Amino acid sequence: MTLKMKKIRREQRKKINALNRLSGMFKANGSSRIISITKGYAIIGKTC
């Protein structure tokens, strides 16, 4: 892995950690390229 790639990965990890902190989903899988979803969504409206 080149230094440039290492830097990019490091930045990505920082962002993934930030996302986990925001959502409180520390055990979420952050490595899959194509996401998986669960079925059964609700229509969400604005609350403020």
Place this chain on the structure above:
Amino acid sequence: MGKLVSFDKLDKTNTPTKIILDTNFILNLTNRFTNHPTNRNITDCSNFTKSLVYANTEIFIPDVVVNEFCCQVFTTILLEYRKKNNLTKHILNIHRDNPRIIRPGHEKISKAIKDLDLIRSKKKLLENGEGVRNKALKLMRKYDLLPSDAYISAIAIVNQINNIATLDVPLTKSLLKEEINIYTPFTEINLS
């Protein structure tokens, strides 16, 4: 017409290079801070954003969205206070009578903004001025949009970022007509 892309259909061919995140998307993403009542899309919004990070997509969060996020944090605190104290008056009146109630929200907002700043692009969006305002007013009238939705749409159009992640169905219908691509967790939307 813009394209409607469900989160589970995201692949190399349709991953955006730039995207704007709408308010309800952010409210799900920041659920730890907002305790938003309709939060069943947290996993999808979080995983979708992770996919964007791995694809090096430039993520933009307009200030109008940050404004609505702050509003939700304070709303949650005021609602909890009202419930805890068995009050019936409107939360705005509760705040008017004792503004200090919302103080716990400041720390939450600071923490959340710090992390949102890590994921969003360092590039500046053009978010105000006559051009954005006039476009927003035009969209508000054309599609009967609420002001925040109209501004988010106008910001996307003026900045030529033709991709928005949203969970708002009425907004989705309007934006598709404006050639904006929509990314959403909903697999089926009646666009008629």
